[in-house]
Amino acid sequence: MRTLAWPCPAPGGSGEEFALVAGPEDAAARVLLVPALFEEANKTRRLLAETMRALAARGVASVLPDLPGCGESLAPLELQDLDSWRAAVRRCARRFRASHYLAIRGGAVLLPRTAKGWSFEPVAGASLLRTMVRARTIAAREEGREETAARLLDLGRVQGLELAGYRLGARMIAGLERADLPKRSKRLVLTLADLGGEPLWRRSEPGEDPALAAALAARIAVEATP
Amino acid sequence: MRADMAQHKALGAHDDSAAQLRAILRDVLGLEPSQVERFNDRTELFGSLPELDSMAVAGLLTEMEDRLDIVIEDDEVDGELLSTFGNLLAFARAKRRR
Known part of the structure; x- marks a missing residue:
């Protein structure tokens, strides 16, 4: 896992934001993980880190950005809105040369309209x-x-x-x-019912779910790898 | 107990509210399946389960709405509703019959 700084002109920000990156630098399959929103982002972070490691083991690169105002970001959250976050997602995708997106929970509302990829347990x-x-x-x-x-x-x-x-x-x-939620084909909406696992984002002490991370990574690697 | 039986009858023999509610509590609170299986009408919830903070309660109510296809109004949520498994189950059944 490494950290990537990427240019992002968010309101009140420093001009760059940070992201976690995993996997081969020259991978053809490159997945941008759009995090869940607010507290759910913290509660799913370990799940996503685990998923990124599992993707890397399958030769898939992935990036998990901090949305402006969240995580390591210096921008005040109060100045952000969904449009500043959508712009940040597009910027990060460009910098990382993302081939696919995986949106978690509320992250689904930030997906570009034409985004290739999946949403996991999306919520409006x-x-x-x-x-x-x-x-x-x-x-x-x-x-x-x-x-x-x-x-x-x-x-x-x-x-x-x-x-x-x-x-x-x-x-x-x-x-x-x-x-x-953007209208998406059923096949691209991943659910706990399909993958097995627990809604960690509901928990006070979410912990992790290695089996769910493995199932997510397996599903994505198969379809994202050219 | 008798009132509970009557409600059960009104929902028909296929009322799965208890099983659904157990699954929701297990998922939201991260409890062991064996622990939620032992829940009965008098099992205390709010106050005695440290996992139930206000965000967890809110998440619990949202999951109940989504999975049981009901709408819960703000003024229906009070300490009594969440005090025991029996109260929460009776509430869920009453909502589903509507």
């Missing part, structure tokens, strides 16, 4: 947002405060919102509400 922006808002209202209730999802979202669309420790700007909130 609105569903992700609903779960995060719900976690906040539940936490508030535990502390004896009453917050409603509708009121939080009204506020969020105007001045942004802090959800699960993430400071989301108004444009990010509005973008997530509208972000539907």
